[in-house]
Amino acid sequence: MTKAGAAIVAIAVLAAVVGPLITPFDPANQELALRLSGPTSTHWFGLDELGRDIFARVLLGARISLLVGLVVVGVSSTIGIALGSVAGYCGGSIDEAISRVIDILLAFPGLLLAIGLVAVLGPSLTNVVLALSVIGWVGYARLVRGQVLRARELDFVQAAKALGASTPRILARHVIPTTLPAVSVQATLGMGGAILAEAALSFLGLGVQPPTPSWGTMLNYGRGHLLDAPHLTIFPGLAIAILVLGFNFLGDGLRDALDPATQGRRA
Amino acid sequence: MFRFLVRRLALTLPVVLGVATLVFALIHLIPGDPAQAMLGETASEQDVQALRERLGLDRPLVEQYGAFLAGIARGDLGTSLRTNEPVATAVLDRLPATLELAAAAMVVSIGAAIPLGIIAAVRRGTFVDHLATTLALTGISIPNFWLGPLLAIVFAVELGWLPVAGRGTAAHLVLPAISLGAALAAILARMTRASLLEELREPYVLAARARGTSRARAVLRHAFRNSLIPVVTLVGLQFGGVLTGAVITETIFAWPGVGRLLIQSIGFRDYPLVQGCILFIAMTYVAMNLLTDLAYGVLDPRIRYE
Numbered sequence: 001m002t003k004a005g006a007a008i009v010a011i012a013v014l015a016a017v018v019g020p021l022i023t024p025f026d027p028a029n030q031e032l033a034l035r036l037s038g039p040t041s042t043h044w045f046g047l048d049e050l051g052r053d054i055f056a057r058v059l060l061g062a063r064i065s066l067l068v069g070l071v072v073v074g075v076s077s078t079i080g081i082a083l084g085s086v087a088g089y090c091g092g093s094i095d096e097a098i099s100r101v102i103d104i105l106l107a108f109p110g111l112l113l114a115i116g117l118v119a120v121l122g123p124s125l126t127n128v129v130l131a132l133s134v135i136g137w138v139g140y141a142r143l144v145r146g147q148v149l150r151a152r153e154l155d156f157v158q159a160a161k162a163l164g165a166s167t168p169r170i171l172a173r174h175v176i177p178t179t180l181p182a183v184s185v186q187a188t189l190g191m192g193g194a195i196l197a198e199a200a201l202s203f204l205g206l207g208v209q210p211p212t213p214s215w216g217t218m219l220n221y222g223r224g225h226l227l228d229a230p231h232l233t234i235f236p237g238l239a240i241a242i243l244v245l246g247f248n249f250l251g252d253g254l255r256d257a258l259d260p261a262t263q264g265r266r267a
Numbered sequence: 268m269f270r271f272l273v274r275r276l277a278l279t280l281p282v283v284l285g286v287a288t289l290v291f292a293l294i295h296l297i298p299g300d301p302a303q304a305m306l307g308e309t310a311s312e313q314d315v316q317a318l319r320e321r322l323g324l325d326r327p328l329v330e331q332y333g334a335f336l337a338g339i340a341r342g343d344l345g346t347s348l349r350t351n352e353p354v355a356t357a358v359l360d361r362l363p364a365t366l367e368l369a370a371a372a373m374v375v376s377i378g379a380a381i382p383l384g385i386i387a388a389v390r391r392g393t394f395v396d397h398l399a400t401t402l403a404l405t406g407i408s409i410p411n412f413w414l415g416p417l418l419a420i421v422f423a424v425e426l427g428w429l430p431v432a433g434r435g436t437a438a439h440l441v442l443p444a445i446s447l448g449a450a451l452a453a454i455l456a457r458m459t460r461a462s463l464l465e466e467l468r469e470p471y472v473l474a475a476r477a478r479g480t481s482r483a484r485a486v487l488r489h490a491f492r493n494s495l496i497p498v499v500t501l502v503g504l505q506f507g508g509v510l511t512g513a514v515i516t517e518t519i520f521a522w523p524g525v526g527r528l529l530i531q532s533i534g535f536r537d538y539p540l541v542q543g544c545i546l547f548i549a550m551t552y553v554a555m556n557l558l559t560d561l562a563y564g565v566l567d568p569r570i571r572y573e
Contacts, residue, residue: 104285109507109552116545119533120297196410203412204530219412230420237413245408
């Protein structure tokens with residue numbers, strides 16, 4: 001499964017990078033006479049309501065999805081690692097304050113808060129990334145805090161402390177590196193989550209705005225043509241499901257590989 | 268048990284306050300003047316000022332916050348800008364539809380997940396286990412905003428077996444419930460498998476088998492019952508996910524619930540109603556988490572004395 005996941009992700013990255021360059025059709029080019037045509041040997045995924053090639057738009061949509069996933073995971077994990085490690089290492093009132101914020105944000109259904117934020121900030125790619133990062137860092141912070149609570153008692157950390165190393169240096173050089181395996185698993189699964197959340201917001205009309213081809217936006221427009229052109233719905237949705245499945249396979253495999261407790265349990 | 272109950276309630280209060288504060292803050296995150304944003308750029312200054320006064324946006328922030336919390340305590344969440352209907356009434360009117368959908372989705376997910384999880388655990392390492400695990404991961408990966416339309420294409424459009432949208436009969440409930448429950452079923456099946464595998468390794472299962480208990484009885488009567496505690500907890504905790512998912516499912520299937528009301532309100536920039544819907548869903552989530560905690564305490568007495 002891990003290999004399958006890695007292969008799916010690699011193909012998606014390749015498709016996002018070179019796909020739009022090699023496809024013969026411009027994702028924005030309209031052939032109104034052929035609008036809503038089904039898949040053919042020329043237009044593999046058919047044409048949308050404005051006569052645009054869906055295959056070209058799905059390839060370009062992969063860029064948006066992967067970009068959103070990377071930025072959201074990057075921002076969320078950076079904030080989460082910073083706050084989680086400070087909370088876990090320093091303890092006391094700092095830990096108390098950060099933990100209460102984490103508790104409150106965890107008490108809020110994540111996507112709902114993202115919907116609320118985008119609703120008030122306005123629908124755009126930037127605001128989607130902002131909203132998903134606001135809800136995303138919490139999981140990393142909680143994970144890292146737990147890991148740091150264990151790591152700070154380790155001998156080499158105590159030794160660094162005894163040698164007079166500063167707190168930032170101990171965190172950066174000794175403590176945070178011990179959390180990275182767990183963070184990498186969460187980040188891989190988080191990529192899938194972020195891609196799904198972006199697509200959900202775009203599907204609701206709160207995410208990426210036309211004419212930028214986001215998979216969620218394409219699904220939203222496909223809703224109006226379920227009866228006469230189901231291919232508008234099928235292909236972008238398939239792309240989301242396969243890419244998210246790839247990240248889930250990869251994250252699951254990484255978790256099993258990095259967690260000795262699961263070694264040998266799974267066949 | 269009483270002390271446990273009081274302690275849990277006391278721990279929930281700051282969370283409730285935090286959630287209310289977040290919802291209050293939402294309206295103040297609107298770029299520029301919130302009243303202007305609600306009425307649009309073409310609105311006259313008099314109208315904008317009147318709305319500011321109506322929503323209390325002209326008052327100091329602390330005063331607004333106090334009034335907001337006092338309103339929640341009274342069950343007064345303001346009035347809709349579009350219909351002038353009290354927000355609480357609008358939300359409560361749509362509540363039964365959302366609860367009906369959420370409950371049906373839970374039934375679908377539990378009904379599919381438990382047998383799948385048991386089979387995967389009992390047949391660990393076999394083709395069946397791999398199939399069940401793959402199915403579960405696939406279920407998590409398929410977005411409900413894709414599954415819903417696909418189900419509609421097949422079962423409503425092509426086969427004509429079920430209605431494509433709306434609410435009324437039990438048939439209307441089938442597609443939205445499956446669409447909403449699929450991801451939860453996948454998560455629950457994984458948890459059931461993992462939890463049951465843990466229990467199957469316990470000595471008491473081996474002892475039961477040594478006493479001549481059949482394999483099926485040892486699994487179902489002994490191991491499965493004990494494996495249910497984390498599964499029940501997960502069901503409670505996932506209720507929030509179901510409520511959030513309902514926002515999308517209700518939009519797809521024109522289901523007249525709180526989620527659809529939320530999306531419609533966003534479209535109309537009816538922010539008091541947006542706030543009300545979000546607050547209501549979030550508070551329901553908090554309440555479900557509290558109930559799950561309490562249920563956990565009842566199921567496992569050790570939790571009460573932690």
